[in-house]
Amino acid sequence: MLNNLFAQSGRLLKVNLKRDRWKLLIWVIVLAGLMIGYASKIGVIFSSQKSVDALVVTLRSPAMIAVLGYIPKSVAMTEATLFSGEMLVFMGLFYGLASLLLTVNATRGDEDQGLTELVRAKPVGRQALLFAAFLELVVFNLFLLILIGGGLQVTDMAGANTSGNWLSAALLSGVGLLFGTIGILTAQTASEARSATTGALSLLGVAYIARMLIDVQNPKYNWWSPLGWVERGGAYYDNNWLPVSYLLLTTLVILLLAMAISSRRDIGAGIIAVRRGHAKSWFLSGPLTALIKTDGKSFWSWLFGALIMGLMYGSIFNSITDVIKSNQFMATMFTTAMQKKASDALLLQFMATLAIVFVIIGSLRGIFMVNQIETDAKKGYLELLLAKPISRTRIFFTYVGYAIVNALIAFAAGLTGLYLGNIAVMKHPLALKYFIRLFNGYSVTIIVMIAIAALLVAFVPRLKSLTLVYAGLGFVIMYFHSIFKLKDWVVKLVPYGWMKSLPVKQINWTNFTGLLIVAVILLIVATIGFQRRDQITK
Incomplete structure (x- = not known):
């Protein structure tokens, strides 16, 4: 019976690996490069005890605990423990993202394009496609485990040990397996790939936010988040392998649940039924209104997700000011006014x-919307629009304009949540002008990223995912430039680097204008390219 259910899974796995080889290669280079590259240089970057002490203070501040995770104060700080404290939770997010995008595309993505129905017409098992997607996920994360575990062995960080090296790699691969399998599950419950991706991303975000709140308030309860299990592993100082077994066991349970759902649904349908719309609608009068209608769920998911994340981060502002209040020297030497200024x-x-x-968050929202042009073209949606007296230019600017507006709305929602959280917990909250300054300055960098995505979709749509990689690189550079001691020119390799001093300093309007000109030029070139390209690309 099992042979019938999973028949031809191996052959389908080979097809998946061949199709996704470049995508997998890019993710492997990025993930392994970040882990092994930083591990090999951490001793050079923090060569003095003074620099190590400064980093320890930073990592144990509420802000960094919220972002990177908690390290017990009793742990002796070595290169290896610093590395695990900085990288594991952060890299767990990237592993989860890469894995869920891979599995949703290999399951619901193929189903939306009609490939699943064609394959099912052949002598393959009912669960073969789903199991092949899971096997591809296993191959991807197992390869990363071997590569990164072996790479960490070679780097030979001070304070590192064999168990800690392989535990670090195993924890991250376990997170990848877990959220990749969650992607398979949402692919069975949702009615199309976009909703499945949004659902899986939302669960990843919830896990991260839960860990953040628990770590800041009471770290002993971080077992409640899968990303907290990464911290509980205690790589290099505790070397607890129990969280790895939790990750694998949870993965197995979710996989069985996904298979059970898959066996009870029709091709093209999800467990969560789609509400039937009206046969006609006064609202659907063109490509823009059609896009608004089809993107409705994603719009609200991104909006509320960004708002909630902003509220969560804003709620820990008072914990940051406690650093000043609890400092005995500052309390003695500084007046209340001076302490407030320091806070x-x-x-x-x-x-x-x-x-x-x-x-x-804003950039990803915009990039996903621009990349949707290619997805909708392959599904034949654009063909329906082009059959009407609607130009390619109008369609292109509809998608790009909608992407820009939505990206800025998501960005504004995050800052709004941050501001409201700051008001709720602070006796003397930060002024609104700082939040407005952030929005005004960084908005142009988001537009530049969207313009780059539009350029790739217009000329080389097969490489459209590179914009996501570039955005991820931008996050790493911007978030860790002070820790990695990056040169100013390196930071400015990404658009965000030109606004890195905000909101501490005023907006540099020369840089703002330059970025805006670059964005306009890229969009003009992208428009020309989209007019000339084939409607459906290979």
Whole structure:
């Protein structure tokens, strides 16, 4: 019976690996490069005890605990423990993202394009396609485990040990397996790939936010989040392998649940039924209104997701000011007014670091919408629009304009949540002008990223995912440029780097104008390319 259910899974796995080889290669290079590259240089970057002590203070601040995770104060700080404290939770997000995007595309993505129905017409098992997607996920994460585990062995960080090296790699691969399998599950429950991706991303975000709140308030309860299990592993100082077994067991349970759902649904349908719309609608009068209608669920998901994340981060602002209040020297030497000024300066520095999180949320929202042009073209949706007296230019600018507006709305929602959280917990909250300054300055960088995405979709749509990689690189550069001690020219390799001093300093309008001109030029070139390209590309 099992042979009948999973027949031809191996052959389908080979097809998946061949099709996704470049995508997998890019993710492997990025993930392994970040892990092994930083591990090999951490001793050079923090060569003195003074620099190590400064980093320890940073990592144990509420802001960094919220972002990177908690390290017990009793742990002796070595290169290896610093590495695990900085990288594991952060990289867990990337592993989860890469894995869920891979599995949703290999399941619901193929189903939306009609490929599943064609394959099912052949002598393959009912669960073969789903199981092949899971096997591809296993191959991807197993390869990363071997590569990164072996790479960490070679780097030979001070304080590292064999168990810690392989535990670090296993924890990350376990997170990848878990959220990749969650992607398979949402692909069975949702009615199309976009909703499946949004659902899986939402669960990843919930896991991260839950870990953030628990770590800041009471770290002993971080077992409640899968990303907290990564911290509970205690790589290099505790070397607890129990969280790895939790990750694998949870993965197995979710996989069985996904298979059970898959066996009870029709091709092209999801467990969550789609509400039937009206046969006619006064609202659907063109490509823009059609796009608004089809993107409705995603719009609200991104909006509320960004708002909630902003509220969560804003709610820990008072914990940051407690650093000043609890410092005995400052309490003795500084007046209340001076302490408030120092608290504001610390909060502004925190905002300058935190801003990139919301900028990336806005950028991803916009990039996904621009990439949707190619997806809708392959599904034949654009053909329906082009059959009407609607020009390619109008369609292109509809998608790009909608992407820009939605990206800025998501960015604004995150900053709004941050501001409201700041008001709720602070006796003397930060002024609104700083949040407006962040929005005004970084908005142009988001537009540049969207313009780059539009350029790739217009000329080389097969490489459209590179914009996501570039955005991820921008996040790493912006978030860790001070820790990695990156040169100013390296930071400015990404658009965000030209606004990195916000909101501490005023907007540099020369840089703002330059970025805006670049965005306009890229969009003009992209429009010309889209007019000339084939409607459906291979």
